[in-house]
Amino acid sequence: MIDLRGVSKYYGDAKVVDDVSLRIEAGETLVLLGTSGSGKTTLLKMINRLVEYEEGSIHFDQLDIKDVDAVQHRRSIGYVIQNSGLFPHMTIKENVSVVPRLLKKEPAETNKKINTLLSLLKLEPQEVLHRFPHELSGGQQQRIGIARGLAGDPVALLMDEPFGALDPITRKEVRNDFKELLKDQKTTTIIVTHDVLEAIELADRICLLDFGRIQQIGTSKELLFHPGNEFVNDFFQSDRFQAELTAIKINEIQKEVEQTSSVLEYLKEAGVDQSTVMDSFYEYKTNFIAH
């Protein structure tokens, strides 16, 4: 459990993070959503102390992170950034082993872990481990970046626009595989993104930020159907229909279907009779709003 209590950050006179309090439960995936300059990346970097904050406190399971050595603290947290951030002079194996080696873990154990992670991310370990980053495609590099973030068995995984640099098709593939991986690993995850659909797809809960302040925190359905203020309402407006189709799972509206994919995906892939699905969708939505 990660607990942020009233943290604020100033750059000169500007308050880029303003009195943020939120709690992330163990195993939960929280998305920090907002426009550029909303303070979401700054907030993320406070959690692994790449950015120091002036006010408030952050606790990991009751332990104030300022009471822990910053370097040790970072080693216990996975960190994944846009463009993968892989070290170009190291092989894939060396890249992924960085944190386990810093933590002085058993090499055999590390290798096992790496193989598991790569397989979950749909990569063939024997094929990629001895290669250098520039020999892989962008999507593969980003998968390696994710594996690197998880290789040290972190207590939490921080991701800063992890799929931002990929083309739409690759992005969707990597994101889906990552979702599968999260089901397996159950790591507490915080993801920064400005992509509404990505947020809805990945998040257990979304924290919507603007000007460093939390506008609303809740499930995607709560934000879509019970927006806390004008800003929240407006924020989803341009993507609203797609967002709603993404937020609602098919098995929620058609009990006889066991799939848990979103309505949107279901419609795209199954090619089923749309009118019955859409009827159920509108019915569900009306009930949810009324509730």
Added chain:
Amino acid sequence: MSFFEFFIKNFSEVLSQTFEHIELTLISLFFASLVGISTGILLTRSQKLSRPVIGFVNIIQTIPSIALLGFLIPLFGIGVVPAIIALFLYALLPIVRNTFTGISEIDGAIIEAAKGMGMTNSQILSRVEIPLALPMIFAGLRTASVINVGVATLSAFIAAGGLGEFIFRGIQLNNTYMIFAGAIPASLLAVFFDSVLGIIQRNSKRAVKPFLVFIGIILLFYAGRDFQIADEERSFRGGFPIEFIEREDGLKGLLKEYNMEMDYVELEIGLMYKSLQNGDVDVVGGFSTDGRIQAYNLAVLEDNRNFFPPYFAAPMVRQQALEEYPGLRSALDKIAGQISDSAMIKMNYEVDELKKQPEEVAKSFLRAQGFKVDRINEGSVDVVIGSKAFTENYILAHIFSIIIENYSGINTELKLGFGGTKLIMDAMKIGEVDLYPEYTGTALLVLLKPDEDKLEDIIKDRAKVFNYVKESSLKEFGFEWLDELGFNNTHVLMMRKKDTQSLSLKTIGDLREYLEENSNNSNP
């Protein structure tokens, strides 16, 4: 003799010079890498410092090599140590700059990823920054090695050895093979260093560490040896320009004539005076009227066996001009025997060291001697006075001009700065120049070149040389020698004045005795 034969004959010397060259380059490069790479890294931690520090190493790079060696002599003397320090300084810029740039230009996201994963600053440096900057750092090392191989040739100027010895001796002696024997191995060395570093760079993961250890051991061995030599109390020694050492009428003949032995090193002529003043050498070879004798407070050892040929200066005039302008002879006769060695030294000193104009110096000398100096004749040019391209010749040409204008009605023109004896003689022969100051020794050995018997017969006698030169010039060229001006600008040995006083040395013969008595010990 072909170049190949020359090379084979001198192979052992080429080899030893090459090893000296490698030694100079490697030691300086090693220390420059240590200092340069760490400075470059430090600068990336403190951007504020980077501008002034890189500016400073830039400035070092722009100092001409001879000037830098000149600065170092008072601090470190001559020999291997100052040479290595100079090379070290020259190698710094490319290494510092490339290290700094290489690390600064790493993508910030990569550094942040490293930090975010929990690397300490030193881990980021050793595992990420240095490996990523390595190609740039190596490019800097390679540039530095090529610069060093080139600049190391100049070490020959301060008795530090290396392939420059052949190159500069070859230039002095106009011996092309000798120049090649130094220049070819030097260029091969540059290529060699560059490619070895290239190979190491490509195999950097495996090769760097063992290579550095290997180089380190070799260098410590080398350096230890050199500094040991430098520490030893050195014996009395001379320092001479390469040309003087090689000439038969220079050091070789002198040592034979006086039957003496002396340790000596080769030095560039400008640095030679500095080294003498600084106490790195105890006796040097130069010319008797050099202004630096006064500037550096030196004493000339008398050539008591008259080994060095006489080089008395006198006006050499076209006979036609003398006939056409009878006033010429009587005017020039007025300064015959008027200029002593010390007066000439003083005039050279005023021009070379005090930066006065030759004309002004000539005038004030003549005025002090009680001559009229202020008359300037107008009208068409009657007589052209020439000079060769060195200070003393300029001054003498001005003296001739002032005397002629003031003591005859003849109007003169000056054509100064002929680049050699041959050039000014050609101008005399076609009547472009009517007279110029020449030296008896030069006329004898360069213009007239009598056979050896004749030479041996007259060379030690000032009067015989003068008479021979006077007769032969008239006969051969139609140029007449007027009376000598009085001073003798010949080769001399000189020492610090305080040493000649404390050791009571007056002549080269005294020096010989001193050296024999003290044959195996220290400097005065």
